[in-house]
Every structure is written in structure tokens, then in C-alpha cells.
Amino acid sequence: FLICVAIRANYPLYIRSVPTQGELKFHYTVHTSLDVVEEKISGVGKALADQRELYLGLLYPTEDYKVYGYVTNSKVKFVIVVDSSNTSLRDNEIRSMFRKLHNSFTDVMCNPFYNPGDPIQSKAFDSIVSTMMVQAC
Amino acid sequence: MDQGSAAGTGGTLISLSDSEQRCYSGLYALCQPDSSGKLAAGKVAELFRASQLPAETLHQVTEVCGAKRLGYFGCGQFYGALKLMAAAQAGLPVRLESIAGELPLPVFVGITNELEMRYPNQPLTNESQSHILGSVTGSAPRPPADRPVLRHPDTSMDKQEVWSPPQSPGISPPRSPSAYRSYPYGAQRNGTDTLLVYEAKVPGLPSVPQENSSPSHYSLRLQPEQPVITRVASVERLVERVEVDYSDDPWRITEEQREYYTIQFRSLQPDLSALIMGTVAKNFFTKSKLPILELSHIWELSDVDKDGALTFPEFCTAFHLIVARKNGYPLPETLPATLRPGFVEAAVVTAPPSEKIGSVDLQMTSRQGVTTKQEARDESRKPAEFSPKRIPEPHEKPTQHVSTLKPDSPQELDANMKSRTRPRSYSSTSIDDAMKKVEEPPTPPPRPQKTHSRASSLDLNKLFQQSGQGSRRSQHSLSAKSGWLPPPPALPPRPPATQIFSFIPGSEKSSQKVVQQPNFADFSKFREEQETSVRGGLSTEDLTPPKLDSTVVHQGHAPQKPVRRKIHPESQSATPPSATPYSAATLTKSTQRPPPKQKREIQMAIRKNRETNAVLTRLNSELQQQLKVVHRERVTLESQLELLRPVAST
Numbered sequence: 164f165l166i167c168v169a170i171r172a173n174y175p176l177y178i179r180s181v182p183t184q185g186e187l188k189f190h191y192t193v194h195t196s197l198d199v200v201e202e203k204i205s206g207v208g209k210a211l212a213d214q215r216e217l218y219l220g221l222l223y224p225t226e227d228y229k230v231y232g233y234v235t236n237s238k239v240k241f242v243i244v245v246d247s248s249n250t251s252l253r254d255n256e257i258r259s260m261f262r263k264l265h266n267s268f269t270d271v272m273c274n275p276f277y278n279p280g281d282p283i284q285s286k287a288f289d290s291i292v293s294t295m296m297v298q299a300c
Numbered sequence: 301m302d303q304g305s306a307a308g309t310g311g312t313l314i315s316l317s318d319s320e321q322r323c324y325s326g327l328y329a330l331c332q333p334d335s336s337g338k339l340a341a342g343k344v345a346e347l348f349r350a351s352q353l354p355a356e357t358l359h360q361v362t363e364v365c366g367a368k369r370l371g372y373f374g375c376g377q378f379y380g381a382l383k384l385m386a387a388a389q390a391g392l393p394v395r396l397e398s399i400a401g402e403l404p405l406p407v408f409v410g411i412t413n414e415l416e417m418r419y420p421n422q423p424l425t426n427e428s429q430s431h432i433l434g435s436v437t438g439s440a441p442r443p444p445a446d447r448p449v450l451r452h453p454d455t456s457m458d459k460q461e462v463w464s465p466p467q468s469p470g471i472s473p474p475r476s477p478s479a480y481r482s483y484p485y486g487a488q489r490n491g492t493d494t495l496l497v498y499e500a501k502v503p504g505l506p507s508v509p510q511e512n513s514s515p516s517h518y519s520l521r522l523q524p525e526q527p528v529i530t531r532v533a534s535v536e537r538l539v540e541r542v543e544v545d546y547s548d549d550p551w552r553i554t555e556e557q558r559e560y561y562t563i564q565f566r567s568l569q570p571d572l573s574a575l576i577m578g579t580v581a582k583n584f585f586t587k588s589k590l591p592i593l594e595l596s597h598i599w600e601l602s603d604v605d606k607d608g609a610l611t612f613p614e615f616c617t618a619f620h621l622i623v624a625r626k627n628g629y630p631l632p633e634t635l636p637a638t639l640r641p642g643f644v645e646a647a648v649v650t651a652p653p654s655e656k657i658g659s660v661d662l663q664m665t666s667r668q669g670v671t672t673k674q675e676a677r678d679e680s681r682k683p684a685e686f687s688p689k690r691i692p693e694p695h696e697k698p699t700q701h702v703s704t705l706k707p708d709s710p711q712e713l714d715a716n717m718k719s720r721t722r723p724r725s726y727s728s729t730s731i732d733d734a735m736k737k738v739e740e741p742p743t744p745p746p747r748p749q750k751t752h753s754r755a756s757s758l759d760l761n762k763l764f765q766q767s768g769q770g771s772r773r774s775q776h777s778l779s780a781k782s783g784w785l786p787p788p789p790a791l792p793p794r795p796p797a798t799q800i801f802s803f804i805p806g807s808e809k810s811s812q813k814v815v816q817q818p819n820f821a822d823f824s825k826f827r828e829e830q831e832t833s834v835r836g837g838l839s840t841e842d843l844t845p846p847k848l849d850s851t852v853v854h855q856g857h858a859p860q861k862p863v864r865r866k867i868h869p870e871s872q873s874a875t876p877p878s879a880t881p882y883s884a885a886t887l888t889k890s891t892q893r894p895p896p897k898q899k900r901e902i903q904m905a906i907r908k909n910r911e912t913n914a915v916l917t918r919l920n921s922e923l924q925q926q927l928k929v930v931h932r933e934r935v936t937l938e939s940q941l942e943l944l945r946p947v948a949s950t
Contacts, residue, residue, distance in 0.1 A: 273607065
């Protein structure tokens, strides 16, 4: 399973998951992970844009998830939730995924018709995320 | 309207190719959709009959596409039905699976295979007005007759959007864009006059296949003859008008359209090679009253370099997409080949085969009266002749596009470069920027390691020699300058204390100068080339004319300066003028350069002043070092004194 979320000011601009069942659980996971992200942001005074990872801190004992976080310079958070059974995903791959997300996100931002804070409806963004998620799974 | 895909028949999504989209949207319009999108059953039935499929096949089609279930033909059902009919005509069974792949367009006998099918004997409904107009004018046998007819409506009712070529913007009435797809905008044309006119022409043309594009082309041709270019329309009107000329390929920008886009571009941004900022473009395109989501999609498609601004080709693309959308064409998912900024270049080299083939196919299979500007000229719109004509057409079209679009190629190059580098900058000359960026890295000047003492001069000399050679090699290129800067004279070296003392006397200057003489030639060349390449002309520096006169008499004066500069670690009192006696000696050594002497003189004066500055700076630094040393000594002395005092006191 793989979830990608773009969050701005603590409400999601974009959520995409593969597969689509059990989304609610992932939503909850994502939401709780926000706390951890915030904590990391405030803690580190520099290098805010570093790709940071949340590891297993907030897992249910029964299920394993890896939750990865990433924050841009404008405090837009990206969260990827990955099933732990999917051990094929390495750190580098996650980083590259975040980088792609970030690039696509900036493309969306460049569109003057997009108001920051709106849900992301860009097809290009969708397609990029879809291909990325398909690759990862 | 769905964007780019037919609505699912029974829930499955069927994708349409561009040509199919166009054809189907034309047919859809032909069948007189009412406000909710349902098609008139009668028209649909006629259309189906025209497909010459057996009745049971048609029943099957109706069933499979879902219209039977719904009881009417909506957009999706209609599209599905068309595809199924195409499949049936191709011999495939009428099933949903068979239409999943690429199919040729369905052929409807008795109805034009082109995009715009017109029934001349249609009632004068809004949507069919243009059809009629089109059909009438497009009829091959009467092209000459049509001309006056066309003129008539043109002059009488400027409101005919179909007739208004993109060149004469701003005449169409504000049409409700979403009312109908494809050309026959349901605007309330005051078409009664023209209709009557056309009606007269129409009798007896029940099934003459016409496409409105031909009449539109006629109108296009006519319009230029009667330029009505005075009105500058709002974007909305413009859109309505510009819809003409979609004949072959709605994704290809014709000349009139491009001219119009150019005008609009200029109104936003006078420089054609510059960028339109995102917000400016947003305001402009918002006037077209398309929903924001669609505008956003259009932007995504057209801003290929993703910089948040539009170059001229991008602007044309966006504009064209907006026009297409307003005319009812669903937006494509990806940018059509003809709208890509690289289109022109491709057309230049080899009209992109795929696009050409596509257009040829289109024309062969679907259109008969496809008209481009060129075609509009030749009246022989006989359907039979179209096919052979088609083939040369694509060739002509791309070349025509090429000729007119050539000016865009530099902009496209810009776009390409930008897309490659993604600088996200708003510079209008990205090529220059890229070049500058390229230039910058090589410029790190060879900083002389001024740490050493006298030996350093030799090192520097070597350095200079190398640089001199290098510069000589590249003297004629501007980049040489950037690539080989002379060691910055202003670098205040921190010579060791020894040097300071040697510096002060400065009496060695002469000897050093002599020592440096062999290098003078190099330096002179080096410096002069630097200067000439940099200046490239007389500079208006009036630094020290008197010095100039006295010293800069011959070429080769320059060598003095660099020499001195290099000598800095050794010594020199900053007295450039004193170098003049030596300059005379070195004059002969200097290379006789072609550049004009005056330029030289001035450059040498500049150099001299620079050197003076450098020397003074060096002097300053050295003196400061001395000061430090002295200060240290003083401190030690004071401490000693302190130590001694108590002893003395006691």
C-alpha cells in the first residue's frame, strides 16, 4: 500500500492511495504523523528542507507502516505511508519520490490559475503521482 | 463536455483520438442537441441511416451504447454509437470491446465525412445556421457564386462568427460558448437574411456534403478583402471568431489565428520574444470565461517549460486551446503535436510524419472540403479532387507554417533551453543567460599565489605567459575575455615582512623592470587583447590624459603596467609615470598590433590607472602590515617597560 499526501497548514491538498481500500485508516495515520512532522520542524533550526523520515514511531503493533515525511521551504508537508511488507522500497527511492512530488508540486504552483490552498486538481500532478506509485508498488 | 474521452457506455470509458473527437463533435452538433445534451432522435436516426449499416446492426449499436436504456442519445451514448458504427463498418462485431482500439472514422454516406456535416435542407435552427452557410458556400459547383453570397452575409451581418476570420477580431456577437460544441455556435445569429440568401442557394442540395470549413475559408478569404480589422475584440469574441479554420486539424494554428495571437500578445507584452507573466496571462485568459479548472489545465498544457510565464509560442498554444475549448473541442490530455513549440522546427525539417499522416488520413477519410488558406484559393473543391490534394497540403501547410513561424523558432529555442534547464527565471533572453552561465564557470581568474616573495614574480610571469598564450589564442572571441581574466590587480597580497622592506626602497624597480622586460611582450599582447576584446572600441575614459600623452605614445606601453603589477610582491613604489622612461625602452618589444593607436592609448591609460590603483592598494596593504609589525613591537616594548618599571620603582 502506498499513500501520498500533500498537506498545507494541516489540511490535505491532495491524497492519493494505492490501493484504495481502507483509506480511512491511512488518513488517520497521516494525520497523526503530522504531529511528528511538526515536532521535527520546530526542533531543527536549520535545514528545514531536508528530507526527513519518520520511522515506525507511530505504528500499531499489529500493522507495520513506514511513514515518511518531507517538508518544503514553504511549510508544505508531504507524507508517504508505505506498507512495511513492502520492504523493497529503499531510502533513496523514497527520497526520489519526494523529490518528484516536490517538482510536480512546484509545477502546480507555477500555474497562475491555481490558488494556493486549493485542492490540487492538476492532471499532470495526478499522472505523475500515479506513475510514481505504480512504480513503487 | 467530457474532456478527451467519450462518456462511458455502460460505465466503461472509451477514449477518442483527436480526429475522432472532432468528427464526433461535429456529428453531435449536427444532430441538434438540445440544452440538456440530448440529441434529436430524428437527426440521429438519419445519421445512422446514412451509415449504411443494416438495421439490426443499428439496433445493436443503439443497445450497446446505452441509448436504448436511457431512451435518448446523450453525448456519451452518441459517441459510443459512432464508434460502434465505425467498428461495424470495419467489420467488427458490435461490442464494447471492439471499440476499445483505434478505429477509422465511421463513414456516413450522404453526409459529409468531414468534421462539419451540414444538412442543407435543415430548418433554420440556430445550430444549423452555420451548417447551412457552410454547406452553401462550400458547395463545389458554386464557389464563385458563393463568394458574393459570402460577401453578402459578411457585409450584412458582421455577426457571423463563422465568417469572421481571426484577422478581423471582435465582430462576433457574444456567444454562449457552452451551448453547443463545434462550429455552429448557437448564438442567435441574426441570420435570417443570410439564411434566406442561403436558402435560395440551397435548394436541391439535399445531400451535398459540405463542411463548414470550406465556407469558413471562403469567408476567410473574403474577409481579408474587406478588412474589418478595426474592432479589437475581447477575448471572448476573439475566441468565437477564431474558431474558423479548424478545417484540417483543430490543433493547428493557421495564419490568421497566429496573426491574431500575435496582436493579442503584443497588447500584453510588446516584445515578442519576452514573457508574459503568469498573473497577466491569468487575467487575460480569465476573460474568456472558461472555468478555472479548464484554464488551469490549458496552462499546464501550454507552459512547457514550467516557468510560470508564457513565451510567444506558449501563448499561442494556450490561446489556441482556449479557442478550441470554446468551440467545443474537448481539451486534450497532452499537447497535440502541432501545438508544441517544437512544431515549427519539426515542420521545417520534415513535416512530422505522424502529424502529416494523420492529417492526410483525416482528409482522405473524413473531409472533403478541408480547406486551408491555400485551398481556399483554389475553387476546385470537388470532393474527388480532395484526396490527391490532401497530400500536397500537409507539405504546404507545414512549410507555410514554417515560413511564418520562423520568427518563433528562437523563442522556441528559448523555451527548449528553458525546459532543459528549468531555470524558473523570467529573463527574456534565456539563451544569453545560458551562455552567461556557461561563461561564468571558466572565469575564475588565475589568482596568483602571492604568498611567496621574489620567486613569486617568476611564477607569476610564467602564469602570465600561459595566460597570455591562452588569451592570444582566444583573443578574437568574447568569451576569451571571460575565460582569461588577468590576475586581478586589486588582490592585496600579504607579502611577508621581508617583502615589505624590500618594497619600501623601491629602488629595485628599474632592475625588476628590466628583468620583466622579456615578458613585456607577452604582457602587452595579453593586456592589449584583454582590453581590446573587452572594450571593443574607444572608451571614453579620460583618466589621465597628461599621463596618456606622455606615456601612451606607442603600443607597448601597456606592458609596463602588467609588469609592474606582477612585480608587486617585489616592490614598486606606485609611480607609474616613472615607468615612462622604461616604456620607451620596451616599446620596441611590444608587439605591433593592428588595433588603432588611439584606442590603444586610451586603453593604456586605463591600464595605467588601474595599475596605479593596484599599486596603491598594495602599498596600502603593505603599509598596514608594517603598521601591525610596528604595533607588535610597541606592545612588546611597553610590556618590557612595565616589567622594568616596578623594578625601577623599587
